[in-house]
Amino acid sequence: MKLLVRNLSRATTEQELRTLFAAHGKVTTCNLVLDKETGQSKGFAFVEMPNDIESKSAIKALNQLSVDKSKIRVKYADE
Known part of the structure; x- marks a missing residue:
């Protein structure tokens, strides 16, 4: 499933995102x-x-989570 992560801080890195999502399962790709x-x-x-x-x-765990002082939004990406 492809997820869209919005409202990221400019300081958040791709590796930080991968680590954040990997805590909930396998991540095949992460593209900042x-x-x-x-x-x-x-x-x-x-x-x-x-x-x-x-x-x-x-999605349930990370949507509206504060990451690098920004409240991120996570949802399924429109294909």
Whole structure:
């Protein structure tokens, strides 16, 4: 399942996201979206988890969680 993670702090790294989601199950990909010109985070990312039960658990546990002083939002990505 592909998840959309929004409202990320510009300081949050891809590795931090992978670790955060891995606590809830297997993460196949983690892609922090970066600005092409500056290389800075655009404040959102996509995380893929192959197991539906684990992805639901991650959404329930991580949605509205405060990470790097930002309350993140996690939901299924529109395909």
